[in-house]
Amino acid sequence: xxxxxxxLILGYIFGFYMAWNIGANDVANSMASAVGAKAITIRxxxxxxxxxxxxxxxxxxxxxxxxxxxxxxxxxxLTDPHxxxxxxxxxxxxxxxxVSFATWKSLPVSTTHSIVxxxxxxxxxxxxxxxxxxxxxxxxxxxxxxSPVFSMVIGFVIFKLIVKTIISKKDxxxxxxxxSPFFIGLAFFVIILSFLFKTPLGKNLAIETPMALxxxxxxxxxxxxxxxxVLRRFIKKxxxxxxxDIFRRIQIGTSCYVxxxxGANDVANxxxxxxxxxxxVKTGNIGAKVPVPVFLLLFGGVGIAxxxxxxxxxxxxxxxxxxxxxxxxxxxxxxxxxATTVLIASKLGLPVSTTHAAVGGVLGVGLxxxxxxVNFKIIFQIIIYxxxxxxxxxxxxxxxxxxxxxxx
Amino acid sequence: MRIPFISLFVTSPxxxxxxxxxxxxxxxxxxxxxxxxxxxxxxxxxxxxxxxxDKLESEADAIKRRIRGHIPKGTLLMVDKFQLFRYLREQxxxxxxxxxxxxxxxxxxxxxxxxxxxxxxxxxxxxxxxxIEELSKMVAEARKYFSNFSASQRNLVKDMIxxxxxxxxxxxxxxxxxxxxxxxxxxxxxxxxxxxxLAEIIxxxxxxxxxxxxxxxxMVAR
Numbered sequence: 001x002x003x004x005x006x007x008l009i010l011g012y013i014f015g016f017y018m019a020w021n022i023g024a025n026d027v028a029n030s031m032a033s034a035v036g037a038k039a040i041t042i043r044x045x046x047x048x049x050x051x052x053x054x055x056x057x058x059x060x061x062x063x064x065x066x067x068x069x070x071x072x073x074x075x076x077x078l079t080d081p082h083x084x085x086x087x088x089x090x091x092x093x094x095x096x097x098x099v100s101f102a103t104w105k106s107l108p109v110s111t112t113h114s115i116v117x118x119x120x121x122x123x124x125x126x127x128x129x130x131x132x133x134x135x136x137x138x139x140x141x142x143x144x145x146x147s148p149v150f151s152m153v154i155g156f157v158i159f160k161l162i163v164k165t166i167i168s169k170k171d172x173x174x175x176x177x178x179x180s181p182f183f184i185g186l187a188f189f190v191i192i193l194s195f196l197f198k199t200p201l202g203k204n205l206a207i208e209t210p211m212a213l214x215x216x217x218x219x220x221x222x223x224x225x226x227x228x229x230v231l232r233r234f235i236k237k238x239x240x241x242x243x244x245d246i247f248r249r250i251q252i253g254t255s256c257y258v259x260x261x262x263g264a265n266d267v268a269n270x271x272x273x274x275x276x277x278x279x280x281v282k283t284g285n286i287g288a289k290v291p292v293p294v295f296l297l298l299f300g301g302v303g304i305a306x307x308x309x310x311x312x313x314x315x316x317x318x319x320x321x322x323x324x325x326x327x328x329x330x331x332x333x334x335x336x337x338x339a340t341t342v343l344i345a346s347k348l349g350l351p352v353s354t355t356h357a358a359v360g361g362v363l364g365v366g367l368x369x370x371x372x373x374v375n376f377k378i379i380f381q382i383i384i385y386x387x388x389x390x391x392x393x394x395x396x397x398x399x400x401x402x403x404x405x406x407x408x
Numbered sequence: 409m410r411i412p413f414i415s416l417f418v419t420s421p422x423x424x425x426x427x428x429x430x431x432x433x434x435x436x437x438x439x440x441x442x443x444x445x446x447x448x449x450x451x452x453x454x455x456x457x458x459x460x461x462d463k464l465e466s467e468a469d470a471i472k473r474r475i476r477g478h479i480p481k482g483t484l485l486m487v488d489k490f491q492l493f494r495y496l497r498e499q500x501x502x503x504x505x506x507x508x509x510x511x512x513x514x515x516x517x518x519x520x521x522x523x524x525x526x527x528x529x530x531x532x533x534x535x536x537x538x539x540i541e542e543l544s545k546m547v548a549e550a551r552k553y554f555s556n557f558s559a560s561q562r563n564l565v566k567d568m569i570x571x572x573x574x575x576x577x578x579x580x581x582x583x584x585x586x587x588x589x590x591x592x593x594x595x596x597x598x599x600x601x602x603x604x605x606l607a608e609i610i611x612x613x614x615x616x617x618x619x620x621x622x623x624x625x626x627m628v629a630r
Contacts, residue, residue, distance in 0.1 A: 028414075168558040322414045327555065362416045366484050372420035372554065377482030381415075 003408060007085055008281045014089060015274035016303045018096040022111045022266050023053065023307020025103045028315050029338065029358040030262050033331035034255035035316050036323030039248045042316040048252075049259045049312065050305035056263025057301030058294060060195060061271070073123030073131055078276075083126050085280050086404045091118035092273040094397035098389065103311075109389045110353030115269045116140060117390035121397030143350035144386050147341055148360030148379075155337035155364025162329050163368070166243055173242030180231055180246060185224025187257050187336060192216040194264070194343045227253075247328035254335035261342040262354045263301055268292075271300040330370045337361035356382060418483050421492060422551050424475035428496070429544035431468040432503050435461055436540040439506050443533040446513055447526050454517060458510045465507045472500050486554045487627040495623035501616040502540065509609045516602050522595055525586055525603060532582045532610055539575040539617035542568055550624055565628050572621035576614040583611040 031045040040048065078084040095111070095118040102109040123131045162179075169175040196205070196212045207215065227250075235245050275292045326334075338357040345352040359382060366374030442457035475496060479485070485492060521529055546568040553561040586607040590600050 032414075163557050167556040170558075170560065172556070172558075319414060323417050325417060325420050359416060366416075369486050369554070369557075371417070372422055372486055373418035373479065374484045375416055375418045375480060375482060376484050377480060378415050380482075 004085070004281045007089060007408065008277060011089055011092065011274050011277035012299075014092040014096060015270050015300065016306075018092055018099070018111075018115075018270035019267070019300045019303025020307035020310075021096050021099040021103065022270060023050075023304035023309075024311035024315075025099055025109075025111060025307075026262060026266060026354050027308045027312045028319060029354045030258035030335075031255055031312075031316060032319045032323065032358065033326055033334040033362075034251050035320050036326040037248070037251060037328045037331035038320075039251040039328055039331060040255065042313060042320060045255070045316055046309055046312040048256055050308045052256050052259035053263035053267075053304045053308065054298065054301035056260040056265075057267035057271075057304060058263075058298045060260065060264035061267040061292075061297045061300070073119055073127075073133065081280050081284055082408075085277060086401060086408060087122035087126055088273040088276040088280075090400035090404050091115070091122045091397050092270075092277075094118040094121060094400050095269070095393055098393045098396055102385075102389075107385050109385050110144075110355050111266055111269050112351045112353050113144065113386060113389045114393045115272070116351055117393030118397040119273075120390065121394030122401055124394065125398045125401045140351055143345065143352060144356065147345055147350070147352040148356040148363070148382070150345070151337045151341040151357040151360030152364035152367065154340055155333050155361040156368045157364075158336050159330065159333040159365045159368040159370045162333065163370075167329060173246070176243035176246040177228060177232055180228045180250065181221070181224035183224075183332070183336075184227035184250060184253065185220040187254055187339075188223045189216050189220035190340050190343055191257060191260070192219050194261075194347060197347060244328045247332050251328050251332045251335065254332055254339065258335050258339040258342075258354075258358075261339040261346075263304060265342050265346045265352070265354060267297055267300040267304065270303060271296050274300075325372050330365050333365045333368075333370065334358065334361035337364055418480065419478055421475045421479060421485065422547070422554070424471050424478075425492075425496060425499070426544070426547045426551065428468055428471045428475070428499060429547045431464055431471065432499065432506075432540055433544050435464045435468075435503055435506050436537055438464065439510065440533055440537060442510055443529065446517070447521050447530060449520060451517075451520070454510075454514070458514055461507050461510055465503055468500065468503050472496060491623065491627050495620060495627065498616055498620035498623055499543065502543065502613055502620065505609060505613040505616055509606065509613070512602075512606055512609055516598070519599060522590070522593070522599060522603065524589055524593060528582060528586045528589065529606075529610075532579060532586065532607070535575070535579050535582060536610060536613050539572050539579075539614050542572050542575065543617050543620060546572070546621065546624060550628060553628060562628055562630075565624065569621040569625050572618050576618040579611055579614040583607045 027046075027049055031040075031049050034040050035042060035045050092115075095114040098114045098118070099109065099111050101107075102114075120132060120137070162183075165179050166172050166175045193212065193216045196207055196216065231246055231249060235242070235249065271292060275290045275296055278293075278296065279290050338354065338361045341357040341360065342352055342354055345357075359378065362371070363374060363376065363379065365371055366376075438457055438460045442454060442461070445451040445454055445457065476493065479489065483489070546565060549561065549568060550565050553565050587604055590603045590607075593600070595603075
């Protein structure tokens with residue numbers, strides 16, 4: 001047994017720890033509005049989130065990952081395999097520790113930003129400040145602002161649309177049923193597109209963009225209409241609040257949508273550096289991109305699911321008791337905004353945070369006067385921790401790198 | 409554990425406002441009993457009723473303070489924050505007027521209410537119950553409007569505001585009758601003053617309810 005074998009084992013442990021943290025920290029984002037609006041129970045939420053995070057990670061997660069997330073750090077530093085090994089290991093642990101600390105102190109940080117920061121730290125210590133692609137970093141910083149704002153806009157528009165076409169109508173139940181194919185179809189449209197564009201299965205089909213759009217449109221309309229049929233069969237009309245009943249069912253779907261998007265987006269945060277370690281140990285060298293084996297994605301997905309199932313109950317319980325003003329139509333708007341933002345942004349290659357997308361969604365619905373009282377001050381809190389996360393993770397990563405360099 | 413998602417949600421002030429309106433309704437029942445007691449002579453429980461109202465009023469005050477104290481800076485509400493506070497202030501004044509009426513009677517409780525006014529005061533007290541009841545209903549309906557934004561629900565709230573205005577007008581008329589009767593009676597000047605002022609205080613209960621309705625009208629404005 002050589003040292004590299006132990007490093008790989010260590011990589012697995014740290015990777016799992018990171019994935020666990022992602023699950024524990026981000027479970028609220030996908031399921032909070034559904035649990036808050038009483039669409040699903042806590043038990044169901046944990047079960048759905050766990051399963052779908054695994055599915056999203058394994059099947060939609062990035063199968064080719066940039067060795068250094070999003071090319072912020074030049075790959076020159078990877079030429080020395082030994083250095084790269086230590087770097088990936090320390091970055092992984094640094095990000096995981098920072099997220100753990102944040103979860104413990106309940107700071108609104110993003111797991112994505114933590115790993116980006118940790119990678120920057122490794123880049124600086126291994127190659128000096130010159131290896132950092134500052135322009136790229138600027139783009140990333142910009143995307144942090146864009147993702148909540150984008151999510152806010154979607155949340156605002158969707159909720160206004162619901163108000164205009166459904167809940168302000170004389171017979172909201174019938175209006176809701178009539179518009180349900182549109183809302184269900186819209187969700188499916190984004191899911192199908194991301195499936196066609198992002199997954200290896202979709203890429204193997206080699207469908208051109210216009211063709212993909214057509215396919216997604218047709219499939220989405222079929223699923224939307226059949227979704228309405230199912231709703232009509234199962235939900236009886238009652239004197240009032242029928243529209244909320246309908247959205248309660250649709251919301252189960254959208255919270256699945258968020259969990260799926262979350263799994264797909266966040267798994268790379270834990271598995272990216274692990275894939276680097278895996279390939280260095282197996283092949284001895286590494287390029288700018290690494291193919292990620294499915295079993296690693298599955299490993300990451302399971303790690304996230306473990307985090308969800310272990311920390312999820314407490315988080316959900318708090319949410320169920322604290323968020324009482326969120327009804328199903330509002331919850332749907334929040335979920336839809338968050339998931340769409342995450343899927344579109346990750347398609348564009350931007351490192352977005354599901355936390356910030358979810359927060360953006362709530363603020364959007366709040367701006368559309370959908371929530372009786374929303375605290376906007378949290379946006380400043382989030383900005384502070386955005387700014388803090390990157391240097392904090394980078395610094396931890398540098399310290400760990402120095403320690404590991406002495407040991408290995 | 410404080411989750412960022414949760415800290416987004418602030419306890420809705422409307423919950424408190426509804427609670428506050430219910431407290432007023434509770435008070436109005438006691439007020440009615442106290443007034444019946446004072447009109448029927450030989451009232452022994454009057455002081456007891458007055459203390460009940462005092463207690464309810466301080467409870468309502470606590471609710472009011474809780475609402476004001478639990479809206480952090482930077483909170484986005486359905487309505488303008490200051491409109492909301494002004495509404496709450498008017499609603500609270502309804503309760504203050506109820507308390508003041510009983511206090512005013514207690515300052516000179518022995519002769520009680522002159523016989524010629526008994527009926528009118530009874531009528532006035534009964535009439536005052538309507539706007540108070542309407543107020544708590546209006547808060548509930550307004551909350552419904554804020555959740556579904558439907559035009560018909562908005563009209564319902566506006567109708568209730570109109571009803572409040574009508575109630576106030578009716579009570580005004582009774583107030584005038586009482587003043588006319590007592591000023592043209594042969595009662596002693598102190599009693600005259602006592603009764604005129606009492607009619608004004610009871611009338612102000614409806615005035616404040618109407619004002620609260622007007623504030624609500626501003627809140628449901630599109």
